[in-house]
Amino acid sequence: MISKEQVEHRYKTLFGTEPSHIVRSPGRINIIGEHTDYNEGFVLPTAIDKAIYVAVGRREDNQIRLYAEDFRAYFDVAIDDIQPVDLGWPNYILGVVHQLRLRGAQLGGFNLYVDGDVPLGAGLSSSAALECAAGYALNVLFDLQLGRVDIAKIGQLAEHTYAGVNCGIMDQFASVMSKAGHVVKLDCRDLSFSYKPLALGDYAILLLNTNVKHSLASSAYNDRRAACEAGVKLVQQHNAAVNSLRDVTVEMLDNWVKPIDTDIYTKCRFVVEENERLDRACKALEEGDLDELGEQMFQAHEGLSKAYEVSCAELDFLVDYVKQFPEVLGARMMGGGFGGCTINLVKTSFQDLLIERITPVYKEKFGLELTAIKVIPSDGTALL
Structure with missing residues (x-):
């Protein structure tokens, strides 16, 4: 488990200021309902106790400055110059910025730090968790008034356009919408959903x-x-x-x-x-x-x-x-x-x-x- 204090400390060390907000967005599992999503069927996911953590703060200029703890790497770009990059990880964040701007969101420059404990490559949707963490963080940082379902949709479109993966909505939806002790029964046709109890007992x-x-x-x-x-x-x-x-x-x-x-x-x-x-x-x-x-x-x-x-x-x-x-x-x-x-x-x-x-x-x-x-x-x- 990564602590808020840990994330705060790293952000301050890297960017020299306190972060405005820290957001945690989890990976997910799917209890049942595989290959049903692209057939307008149902899925039954829930978020897990492994997550991506994002800390953000505004800048005085129009630069976007990112740092990924996993790769020990910075990435810098002017907000007006964003486009998909060969280096994989920034695309999940830049794709979200791109989608927000397409919706007319007024964004300025920002610093963003990312860390996480979702095991990579295990199919637990670390990419969706990153998109949703970034979307949620920028929503509060720039007071964009977006709903949770909007954040999930923006994450999905970011993955299509910048990461080049034509994924369904389940991963982002589960990351944003899950409720402890429940699974989400999601209708992939119209995104209507209900919560079902997941009482595991022993x-x-x-x-x-x-x-x-x-x-x-x-x-x-x-x-x-x-x-x-x-x-x-x-x-x-x-x-x-x-x-x-x-x-x-x-x-x-x-x-x-x-x-x-x-x-x-x-x-x-x-x-x-x-x-x-x-x-x-x-x-x-x-x-x-x-x-x-x-x-x-x-x-x-x-x-x-x-x-x-x-x-x-x-x-x-x-x-x-x-x-x-x-x-x-x-x-x-x-x-x-x-x-x-x-x-x-x-x-x-x-x-x-x-x-x-x-x-x-x-x-x-x-x-x-x-x-x-x-x-x-x-x-x-x-x-x-």
């Missing part, structure tokens, strides 16, 4: 990071999107009211897609069923039925691995391995696939023993270190 959420990212990831993602769009087009020939897989039933797929292309059928069916699993997971949370929640997680992994084909040997191994322990109620791969983490619903008292057992077995099988990350569902973006 259980905890444990992430196991494979520490792999297979090169298949981006091409496979594009292929899956294309398959989903192709399935929708086939259904639309018979039903003009359908806009996305959100509107499609398994019966429609059976009638109009399966006879034409079994691969497109299988991929589309996964998305339709994943939305149904998410509904069952929400019902389980409302009833405090963690066994049922865990069962939906295991089923989701099966679908992601066999039907949607976005898993990999490392992820499948981790999910299969934990099934032998009654203390693990559910597990699945989390995120786009082909690497990253599994999310596990584990008896709190069993976490350390599970880590102790699974780490050497994973290392022996794949020659890789396994990183265990304990996370606690937490509140979204806030001023410290």
